[in-house]
Amino acid sequence: MASLATAATEKASIEAFRQDAIEASRDALVLVDFWAEWCGPCKTLTPLLEKVTAAHAPRVKLVKIDVDKNQTLASQFRIQSIPTVYAFLDGQPVDGFQGALGERELNAFIDRLLAAAPLPAGEADAEAEIAALIAAAEGASAAGNHADALTMFGALAAELPDRESLAAKYALALIAAGDAPAAAAALAAVPADSKDAEVIRARAAVALASEAVPVDDLAALQAAVAAAPDDHAVRFELAAGLIARGDNDAAADALLAIVTADRSWNEGAAQAKLLKMFEAVGLGDPWSIKVRARLRSILFA
Secondary structure, three states, X not given: OEEOOOOOOHHHHHHHHHHHHHHHHHOOEEEEEEEOOOOHHHHHHHHHHHHHHHHOOOOEEEEEEXXXXXXXXXXXXXXXXOOEEEEEEOOEEEEEEEOOOOHHHHHHHHHHHHHHOOOOHHHHHHHHHHHHHHHHHHHHHHOOOHHHHHHHHHHHHXXXXXXXXXXXXXXXXXXXXXXXXXXXXXXXXXXXXXOOHHHHHHHHHHHHHHXXXXXXXXXXXXXXXXXXXXXXXXXXXXXXHHHHHOOHHHHHHHHHHHHHHOOOHHHOHHHHHHHHHHHHHOOOOHHHHHHHHHHHHHHOO
């Protein structure tokens, strides 16, 4: 955070502003807070600005300008009431507001501007490297090379513990490797109220895996279903065995057959299992979209 010295001349103040705000905004989002000692709302806004900019550092910086001691700058920016805040990016003012905002509104203001701002070169390179590692790990998992996938995802999750999506990707890789308890442990530190799509998917996959019971003789279950097609409990058991084996297509067929015959069976257990499968695979996955369409056609027939 930069603050213009009270003893600085107008010329020095303008030069300090050029360095601290305009030039600095080429590498970060700079918020310029025009304030004064006598301003009541400033006493509320300025501490909040200091808090939220510190939380977003180093991508966000704060410059405070006392309008009584920097009248030339205040005049150049046509400050008519305070507090007034200008946001600078790439050497230019890009947005601003007047009056005191709450912490939630300040965070939303900053997040919106950061979303449109390019990352600094160093951070952009780091993000590109992370994206490449994620792609390589996902490729290894898809190819069945679980050891390499777990090594890469585990390292990423350990290095960046605040990224919920990485913990979720690591958990999904553990599920693919057949280690549901470790997947649950990988998600333990993620907040329970997380809305991250990958976290929701991973938690559904963990729940599904923990409920899946491997069946040694699926052929016997299939024969039992063929002999008693109205025995939904046996068909549901078959679906669970198919899920444990990773045969989602056949499991969905079995569950959809139950829904078609009696959607309320066992308090809607078949439909609930399908919904959990959709979450675990991903709601936007082509498989989920296709099977959800089949489910809708049954429910609304």
